[in-house]
Amino acid sequence: MNNNGKKNPSAAPNDPPDGPARRTFLKLSATALTAPLLLSARNSDAAEWVTTPQPVFPPSPPTRPWLEELPRQIVPIESVSTLDPPPSVSPNTAGGEAGRAPHQRYAELTGVLGTPEFYELSVVENAEYLVHPDLPTQRVWAYRGTNPDATVPATIFAHYGSPTLCRIYNKLPENHVGFGSPEISTHLHNLHTPSESDGYPGDFYSKSMAGPTLDTSGTKQGAGEFKDHFYPNIYAGYDEWRALYGDGIGDPKEAQGTLWYHDHTEDFTATNVYRGLVGFYLLFDHIDTGKEDDDKPGALRLPSHPYDYPLAFGDRRFAPLPDGQLFYDDLHVEGVLGDKIVVNGKIEPVLRVDARKYRLRLLNSGPSRFYEFYLVTAKDKVQRFTYIANDGNLLPQPLFNQSKVRLAVAERADIVVDFSQYPIGTELYLVNRLRQDSTRKPKDVKAPGTRVLKFIVDRNPPEQDLSQVPNQLRPLPDLPTPEEIDKLPKRRWEFDRKNGLWTINGRLFDTHNPRAKIKQGSAEVWELVGKSGGWSHPIHIHLEEGRILSKSVDGIEVPVPLHERGRKDVFVLEQTMTMRVLMRFRDFHGKYVMHCHNVIHEDHAMMVRFDIEGEDD
Template sequence: MKSSFLVTPAENQPGASIDGDAAEQPSRRNFLKGSAALMVAPLLPASAKSRTSDEDAVAVAAVPASPPTVPWQEFLPDVIGVLDANPLDPSPTGTANIAGGEAGRPSHQRWNEFAARAEPYELHAAQRENWVFSPSYPAQPVWTYQAKEPDLSILSPVVFAHYGHPVLCRIYNDLPANHVGFGSPEISTHLHNLHCGSESDGFPGDYYSATKAGPTLTSPGGFRDHLYSNIYAGYDELQNGIGDYREALGTLFYHDHTTDFTAPNIVRGLVGFYCLFDELDSGDERDPNPSALRLPSHPYDYPLSFSDRRFDADGMLYYDQVNPDGVLGDKVVVNGKIEPVLRVARRKYRLRLLNAGPSRFYQFYLVRPNNVIQPFTYIANDGNLLERPLLNQTFVRLGVAERGDIVVDFSRYPRGTELYLVNRLTHVADDTRRPDRVVAPGVRVLKIVVDREPPEQDLSQVPSFLRPLRPLPSTAELAALPVRRWVFERRQNMWAINGQFLDINVPRAQIPLGGMEIWELASVDNGWDHPIHIHFEEGRILSKTTDGRNVVIPAHERGRKDVFVVNGRTTIRVLLRFRDYKGKYVMHCHNLIHEDHSMMLRWDIV
């Protein structure tokens, strides 16, 4: 569809009745009784439709559903596409190389400690002209991060990085400056959950292109260098040259974070994975090191991103830039493909599931064709390994930006077995507010075919203990910590935190370097769920209360998290530390329309 609204012929009904108090408190409600037929049809979610006879008069036209697709026509690559290192020209510099074309960022922190041994990587945000989401739809342009010499069969490649090995990632912005339509061709790439300096964090105000500088940059530039030091949090505290291994991050993802346009830019496609390994989670299932976990490793370590998208009647990607609630996708795009097939060998796989947004929530099950649920092992939430694997799990629930790593043992199935990953979590049609119910059998989003024997014996394992958590501070210590309370709520057709909207220039909290605090994330049940993401260091949930009652924290949320879903009348208390770097960071709702519609705040480490 080309237009998101319908117009009915004009019709005047001057005889509409008006309540006696209308003059005191003028209300459109009364006028609408008479003029409903004149209305541009709002994109009302079904839940909001026509509750009374008044509202029955409001013409309602939902966004048409995406055209049907023929499923299981395309295969995901057997081996995920990985970004290779390549030398950078010009050489990276601690202060921005403005003369060389770099955007005017602040100087890198800890440059002298990490730059000399940083591995160089290069990504280009670019428009890919002929991407096929599904053979049922025409090839069409998307935006992606790609290598200097791109592999055109995949979208953004995966970056494999290792603790103790810093990465210098140069990200060029090659998007078309004269782009027409949704999305804005500036980028500020956030590496979600990485512990790094704010100048490399993809701060939303730091967006850039060759012709544009975000408000917190000093000048435009065609690229920006990001120093991903790949140290654990606790680097200064432990003075061991690498930090606290209990803070290791595993499944991260990079995505655009440009102020005002994060939702449309991500809908265009600016998302990719970044996996971090260390001595335990070494990315080598045959690692002779006795401390290595030997989890299934590449190519049997496979990241899968799930993105909700809507397509118009012509099969072209659709986004309504002025819809105050954004657009709920009715097609789930898996690594760039609608209803693709993943062929697997008969052995264990680590699947890293990411909800890449913008707005849909998922609850995934692995099922046979007859919908019988298959168990798996849940090893990491939000990319962080749990202390112990959760065995015989049946589902992974993901709010936007949440991740779940699972290990599935396909050796249990004979060759030729077909399985499906299904989403059983529904939303009311077009409703981006929050998920609705879990309904079987669900929507099949990925077909998995066990199609071959592994070329060599599967030596991977899932040990009974994965990675220790740092013990929580004592009750007395916790009681002495500073507490900040943040209330997430609807305001003025947008969303606010403590009643305020985004101001990227002014920090709402200033936290001393090395500080530890308790943040209370609260929602007031006025109709929306909010997956709240706090940049910089992952946190620990201390408690969750709903309607004043203590709620048991589910096992998979008892590790370290960077997204906290608040819903209903809930308060989540989170323990956070602020170590090793200074600078400006943000907290925001990761339902991307809420983020763009101002549910974001800046906080600084000083």
């Protein structure tokens, strides 16, 4: 191996500081990548080429940990009493609404459930956001509610049986320069949502632009400054249930709890989410009531607000100082793997907690990094906690004494941590032990890992902790018998790569043409197939969650981990894995998508439209 003539990486800081920032950056990147390349080449067996011949981006500037504090408790978005103009079933294009399809079943469902609770969200740019005191302020995008005290990210508390109507304004600057595109299409992942409110990728809008699938018949040709999203908050299988019982809002076994919303604009999901377009939507019902002192029979009394705390983790990369700005390379087919983890928008923050039980709702908001989180002491001793929900859905029984949470992009895990077992003053860390070198897949698990969040147990709770983790949480809906499953239609979806593009069944996303047409109310077995190794695809299917029936790798059946045996909406297809998933398509019709939630794969066409056809279609 000949290292002569190569630049010494340490020479980089000697570059003239007054040169253009971009040039400095390029110099740094060039010198930074030489050494690792040569190192890895010395040992031919260990040579790893995953990041070459792509550019190796320079590391983010160093940040001193634990300087930023997360709010002790979150403050949700408040609902509003009225919307002006008032919401309408058909889009109010004259009043500034984008050209969506009319709300499905609006009169019927609000007739049964009552007037929706109104929310007003604005998607805004904040050019002065502080992500960490060692970095300059950042130009980020965010969802904002009407109450200025709401915490980051914007969080909505909603309740089953009480519909929500969320008006989402697009106030992004139209002349925005750089990565990300200032149109929005907001997907509430994975609410059981009518298609026109689902944030279909082609339904993006701004006051001057309309996506290709919006209705362009209005005077503004589909463009609009806002769009109303109708979230009925009914259980999947509403129609079935009411046909059986004549009443109710569906089967509570289908309840979802930890949902999140994010931008889904076609071709720009990765960059728009990376700019910050992420929020939480927490759904409660008569058992997961959000009240730990609830004395009603059946109430689970899980740790509740303010001890119910959502945490969104996302990977980010920042350009070298003095620029220090959020960095993304939208000319890079593999996207950018972040080397800084933001937790609710802050790098290496501290969360002060009371010595009591907390429900922590962990979300991997992407874009590309996977995590395996451990809770450790200052001496890296692994701590135990209780795993209660995966992908936002409570498991039938809690998984006690767990030590890790693995999350692919878009996966969620709710855990209960009992901080009462620690003396006041104890410091604990959430660490990520999953190493990853490329956006394609995680590499391996290695201790002690990277500390991403610090907990300080700094006081006793002002009131007694009445919460509990009962031995039974939420039962699962009965599965059909194996004979019944055998009779269901099968659909095979192969996830592959061809000509440098990510494909599903050899094809690329077509926003206008469904690759499957499915009768509303039907059930199918979907076979998700990783066709070639080398990457992991977290597959997300809109409209309803599914149940993993089996998993196999190269034809050999592998066990489904306990936490994946509930209802899931993200199916992590690792390399050459095949998964059989029971899917249902109930209550609503229209266009939906299935896609890889590694959003750079999604934006590189690994997405498929499927249409649910109603009785009249």
